[in-house]
Amino acid sequence: MIVQRTLQGAQVHLKVSGAIDNAAAPEFSNTLADLTQRECEVATLDLSDVPRICSAAIGTLILFFRSQTRLGRSAEIEGMHQNLRELFHTIRLDDVLHLKDA
């Protein structure tokens, strides 16, 4: 998993590439936790190059979105690999996480 982070003021853009499997999930969790601490008002995640994701990483995403909302900030997913899109539909998360291009 490779994470590219671009900060612009209070906005952050996160581009993740590669599978977020069980081995990568802790690092992914740390990355999102760091974003929360940085007080980013707007967080945009690009997951178009993530072909596979584990449930732990999805849980991390949910926590991040929940945290952003609770803190009065925003988070959205601007791109999502087709595999993830189908998976999120299967587990009925596609309508609760904000998909920008859904």
Added chain:
Amino acid sequence: MRTPRRSHPSSAETAGPVSDTLVVVGEAGEAWTALEALRFVPLLRVERVARPAWPDPSNAGTPLLYLLGRCAALPDTPAITGWLDRLAVTDSPPAALVLPRTESGWCALAAHPQCCGLLSAQPTLDVTEVERVVTAARRAQVRRWRRGRAPTGRLAWNFSTAEAADGERIWLLLASVLADLRGLDEELPRLGMAFTEALTNAVEHGNLELASSLKDEDDSMGRFYAERGRRLADPRYAARRVRVELQIREEYLQIRLRNQGPGFRPSDAVRTRFDLPHRLHPYGLGLRMIEGLVDEIEIAPDGRGMTLRSDLSPRPHRRAA
């Protein structure tokens, strides 16, 4: 994401790349331990075979694990001898470690005496001969399975908690068998995701007794992983095993997982899966994923196991992953 290949300092490594095959034969758990010690990553083939003419009848059903792969760097001699010494003084299942000839001409073959039944190993045996024997045994087993109406069979492994914690690697093991037997290329990614989720559940919520609710606070994931690491190092949890049983039939494929944790109430799992207001809980997702990826999921009545089943009969409309 695959763990980066770890190299191990050796004279062969400094002499340039080698393209040799490492063959490890042994009981599954023992072989994994050896691989860890030897920093050996690639995994191409794994089989369980009947053990011919084994000296100890009580070991007759012990699975053998064959690993054939490419070795980027040969391990150093102390690592090899240390492993063999340990085998010699314990009741560990017999095993053989064969290191191939390298460009520098270095060749080592070390075999536990009891391994002769399988490999007829002699210190002078050339690695190509060992490969031939191992490959022949593997093909013979596959032929036995295929003798019936369809390639069917049943394999089982008992992994330590630490071994099972690397679900991706364990899946490689199963996938290699499945690909050989049935050519399930189309099904493998879905099965892999479902299996690794089920295995993660068995490890984290079974053997390690980590409560799902530990994940339910905004900053809780870091603590969850820290506690996970602590328990993996704690013998009280680490000594537990996860049994994985793969059953291939003409019409279906079944993977059964059993852990040695205290178990949970199956009714709780069902509630977590279907209670839609809980969709934004960061736990219970694994079960929902599994349910969407395989045709049937069954949780053991004692809450210590799970069975996944995928239909193998031709269907015009497969669900998308």
